[in-house]
Amino acid sequence: xxxxxxxxxxxxxxxxxxxxxxxxxxxxxxxxxxxxxxxxxxxxxxxxxxxxxxxxxxxxxxxxxxxxxxxxxxxxxxxxxxxxxxxxxxxxxxxxxxxxxxxxxxxxxxxxxxxxxxxxxxxxxxxxxxxxxxxxxxxxxxxxxxxxxxxxxxxxxxxxxxxxxxxxxxxxxxxxxxxxxxxxxxxxxxxxxxxxxxxxxxxxxxxxxxxxxxxxxxxxxxxxxxxxxxxxxxxxxxxxxxxxxxxxxxxxxxxxxxxxxxxxxxxxxxxxxxxxxxxxxxxx
Amino acid sequence: xxxxxxxxxxxxxxxxxxxxxxxxxxxxxxxxxxxxxxxxxxxxxxxxxxxxxxxxxxxxxxxxxxxxxxxxxxxxxxxxxxxxxxxxxxxxxxxxxxxxxxxxxxxxxxxxxxxxxxxxxxxxxxxxxxxxxxxxxxxxxxxxxxxxxxxxxxxxxxxxxxxxxxxxxxxxxxxxxxxxxxxxxxxxxxxxxxxxxxxxxxxxxxxxxxxxxxxxxxxxxxxxxxxxxxxxxxxxxxxxxxxxxxxxxxxxxxxxxxxxxxxxxxxxxxxxxxxxxxxxxxxxxxxxxxxxxxxxxxxxxxxx
Numbered sequence: 001x002x003x004x005x006x007x008x009x010x011x012x013x014x015x016x017x018x019x020x021x022x023x024x025x026x027x028x029x030x031x032x033x034x035x036x037x038x039x040x041x042x043x044x045x046x047x048x049x050x051x052x053x054x055x056x057x058x059x060x061x062x063x064x065x066x067x068x069x070x071x072x073x074x075x076x077x078x079x080x081x082x083x084x085x086x087x088x089x090x091x092x093x094x095x096x097x098x099x100x101x102x103x104x105x106x107x108x109x110x111x112x113x114x115x116x117x118x119x120x121x122x123x124x125x126x127x128x129x130x131x132x133x134x135x136x137x138x139x140x141x142x143x144x145x146x147x148x149x150x151x152x153x154x155x156x157x158x159x160x161x162x163x164x165x166x167x168x169x170x171x172x173x174x175x176x177x178x179x180x181x182x183x184x185x186x187x188x189x190x191x192x193x194x195x196x197x198x199x200x201x202x203x204x205x206x207x208x209x210x211x212x213x214x215x216x217x218x219x220x221x222x223x224x225x226x227x228x229x230x231x232x233x234x235x236x237x238x239x240x241x242x243x244x245x246x247x248x249x250x251x252x253x254x255x256x257x258x259x260x261x262x263x264x265x266x267x268x269x270x271x272x273x274x275x276x277x278x279x280x281x282x283x284x
Numbered sequence: 285x286x287x288x289x290x291x292x293x294x295x296x297x298x299x300x301x302x303x304x305x306x307x308x309x310x311x312x313x314x315x316x317x318x319x320x321x322x323x324x325x326x327x328x329x330x331x332x333x334x335x336x337x338x339x340x341x342x343x344x345x346x347x348x349x350x351x352x353x354x355x356x357x358x359x360x361x362x363x364x365x366x367x368x369x370x371x372x373x374x375x376x377x378x379x380x381x382x383x384x385x386x387x388x389x390x391x392x393x394x395x396x397x398x399x400x401x402x403x404x405x406x407x408x409x410x411x412x413x414x415x416x417x418x419x420x421x422x423x424x425x426x427x428x429x430x431x432x433x434x435x436x437x438x439x440x441x442x443x444x445x446x447x448x449x450x451x452x453x454x455x456x457x458x459x460x461x462x463x464x465x466x467x468x469x470x471x472x473x474x475x476x477x478x479x480x481x482x483x484x485x486x487x488x489x490x491x492x493x494x495x496x497x498x499x500x501x502x503x504x505x506x507x508x509x510x511x512x513x514x515x516x517x518x519x520x521x522x523x524x525x526x527x528x529x530x531x532x533x534x535x536x537x538x539x540x541x542x543x544x545x546x547x548x549x550x551x552x553x554x555x556x557x558x559x560x561x562x563x564x565x566x567x568x569x570x571x572x573x574x575x576x577x578x579x580x581x582x583x584x585x586x587x588x
Contacts, residue, residue, distance in 0.1 A: 012392050013399075019389065020407050023465065027414060029433060030422045041425075045433035046440075084317075092318035099311035107319060114326050116574070120526055120547055121566040124559055125329035125336065128343075145325035148318040172303070178310035207415045209529050214554070228417040229533050248425050255418040266413045270406055273413065277470060278477055 027259060034058070034256045038249030057249035058257075065254055066219060070227035077142045077223060078205050084147040085201050090194065092148065093156030094182050098168065108157075114150045123214055130215055137218040145211065149204075152197055159193035160186060192275070199269055200276035206262055228258055337563035347560070354564035364565065366541060367549035368572070370456065374545065375524045377460035382468050382520060383513060389468075390475035391505060405476075408469035416466065420533035423462050424449065452542035455535055459543055462530055467523070471516050478512025479505070514584035518577045525573050546572075 033041050035053040061067065095101065096108055126145055127136075135141040163186055171185045187194070209225040217226055231251050266273050337354055341347035358364045393404055411419070426433050427448035435445045448458040482505070490500050506513075528547035531537050537544040537552070544552070546569055553562030 016389070016392060016400075016404055019385075020404060023407055023411055023469065026419065026422050026426060026465065027410060029426070042431035045431065045436045088317045088321075092315045095311035095314035099307075099314075101311040101315075104311075107315070107322075110322070110327060114322075114330075117330070117570060120528065120550055121333060121570055122326065122329045123550075124554060124562050124566065125332040126325060127554070128332070128559070129325070129329060144321065147325075148321045150322065150326065153318060172307075177303070178306055182314070203413055207417075209415075209417050213532075225415055225417045228415070228421060231421060244431060248431070251421055251425060255421050258415050258418040262413055262415065263410065266410070267406070270409075274405075274409065274473060277409070277412065278473060 027263075030252050031256050031259070034249070034252040036249075038245040041248055041252065042245045057253040060246070061250040061253040061257075064250060065227060065231060066222070067224070067227055067254055067257060069220070070222055070224035073139075073142070073221060074206060074224040076139060078202065080139070081143045081147050081205055082198075082201050084143070085149050085152050086194070086198060088148045089152035089197070090156045090160070090187065090190070091182060093153050093160050094186055096153065096157045097160040098163075098165070111150045111153055115154060119210070123210070126211075127214055135215075137216045137221045139221070141215040142212060142221070142223065145215075149201070152201070155197065156190070156193065159190050163189050192272075195269075195272045196276035198276075199265070199272045202265065203262065203273070203276075224258055228254060333563045333566060336560055337567050339560045341560045343557040343559055350560070354561045355568065357561065358565055358568060363541070363544075364549065364568075367544050367546045370542065370544055371525050371527070371546040373456055374460055374463070374527065375521065377457060378463050378524055379517060379520050382464055382471055383516065385464075385468055386471040386475050386516065387501075387506065387509065387513070389472045390479055391501060393472065393476060394479045405473075408472055410469070411466045412470045414466075416529050417533055419466060420462065420530060423458070423534055427458055449535055450539055452540045455539055455543050459530055459534060462534065463524070463527065467520070471520070474516050474519075475509065475512055478509050482508050510584055514580060517580050517584075521576050521580065522573055525569065525576070 032048055033045070034057050035055070036048065036057075037052060037054055038057060040047075040049075040052065096104065122145075130136045130141045133140075167185060167189070168181055171181055176184065207225065208223070209229065212223045212226050213229060216222070217230075222230070231254055336347070338349060338351060339347035340350045340353070389404075389408065392398060393401055395401075398404075425431075427435075429435060429445055429447045429450055432448070434448065439445070446454060448454045486504055486508075487500060490504060495503070525545075526547045527545045528551060531543040531545055531548045532551070535543040537548050550562060550565050550569065553559070553565055
């Protein structure tokens with residue numbers, strides 16, 4: 001519970017306000033500056049004249065940067081990888097939480113170990129595996145590794161353990177099959193946990209960068225984040241002799257376009273986000 | 285407990301032995317997709333790295349077994365130690381600041397009488413949900429020496445232009461600032477959840493005894509929050525030593541390798557196709573990170 005002691009001091013407000021400004025400044029500055037004429041962004045980075053606002057940076061950026069392709073690739077990965085995690089992780093977690101089976105402890109131990117390992121350990125061998133399979137620069141490479149996230153299993157196992165056994169037994173007495181038990185009894189009960197897992201999964205996939213840049217960095221396969229990371233090269237490549245102002249204008253426009261979807265989602269679903277982030281913190 | 289041994293007569297009679305058998309087989313079917321993906325893309329690569337770290341392999345041709353050579357090479361290689369040193373400096377610039385700031389903000393936000401509480405909580409989390417690559421690009425623009433908003437702002441106070449990303453003195457602090465900005469809200473949320481498990485009556489008692497707010501913070505909140513703080517420190521230690529995307533986008537490890545973090549150094553082996561050394565490097569990093577985590581857990585537990 002939150003403590004209800006004395007009203008906070010004026011100093012506390014001042015401190016929090018300053019911090020608030022610092023936290024919102026970079027994003028707000030980028031979103032607003034993207035509408036300024038490119039020359040003004042570099043000439044007077046601190047002033048904003050609404051009457052001068054223009055979409056020029058956006059139109060130039062959409063011409064120079066394959067950002068639409070980036071969005072499309074990210075959307076495809078989100079759809080398949082997200083669906084796989086959201087369906088297969090709770091299903092496997094159900095088996096861990098509510099059944100006895102041979103090898104259960106061994107597999108779960110392996111899950112715990114992977115949770116503690118830094119992700120970078122797997123980058124080299126995974127990349128080689130992709131080469132062997134001929135999957136470099138394919139959707140499979142972006143979707144399959146990590147498609148059923150070990151952390152999601154760990155978290156969903158905890159959530160499903162809290163579902164009372166009596167509920168499951170009662171449903172069995174009513175002639176409910178094992179999969180129907182999962183689909184019709186467990187899933188509806190754990191809906192809040194699933195919502196948290198959902199937003200966390202979307203956030204992780206949307207923002208994922210290290211694996212996509214290693215495994216699928218070709219122009220055709222680049223996800224949104226990979227497109228963003230090579231932005232400057234793309235802009236100067238398409239406009240020989242482009243000056244710093246032009247590049248900066250387009251860069252801010254592209255960053256804004258990438259920021260906004262997740263910000264909107266976050267503002268709409270903040271409670272689920274915070275739940276998801278909290279649970280996700282055990283991932284490490 | 286599961287009831288696999290429950291008498292069959294208690295169950296739906298119409299299906300006879302069927303449901304029991306299905307119940308026994310169901311978990312195998314349920315975990316199969318996960319186990320397949322997990323084995324193929326987590327367990328197998330892990331064993332593969334372990335073997336790879338004992339070979340010399342450039343990505344093509346046959347790998348030659350070199351025993352512990354890769355490890356010996358790394359442990360005597362100044363560049364490897366320099367990358368660890370860079371990460372250690374970043375850790376010092378980030379983690380203590382973040383914990384102090386995080387505790388202060390969490391304590392303030394935990395007060396139900398604070399106005400605009402909801403707004404603060406949302407605003408502090410905004411950086412955490414923004415895509416790192418987009419933010420890193422914005423950082424490059426903001427901290428540009430000649431045209432950046434940061435130098436323009438400091439110029440208002442007559443301060444000279446600083447090469448935030450182009451001098452080895454300032455590149456690390458600027459990168460640390462990006463990391464702090466991006467993840468402090470996340471630490472605040474973790475600490476808030478820890479604070480909410482502290483019983484409010486402890487503070488009431490302290491107030492009756494005339495303890496000041498600062499005294500309460502230091503003598504009650506911090507000790508009771510020690511486990512949560514330890515957890516946050518471990519998480520951030522893992523994150524700082526693995527830091528890769530930030531230097532990749534903002535500084536490419538420079539200037540003069542001053543931002544070549546442990547994670548970035550690992551990536552350098554991949555770009556040079558020196559995969560055996562890279563694999564050994566990743567194992568050394570795992571050992572180091574695990575040892576550090578254990579150390580922090582021990583340190584914070586020993587005081588109990």
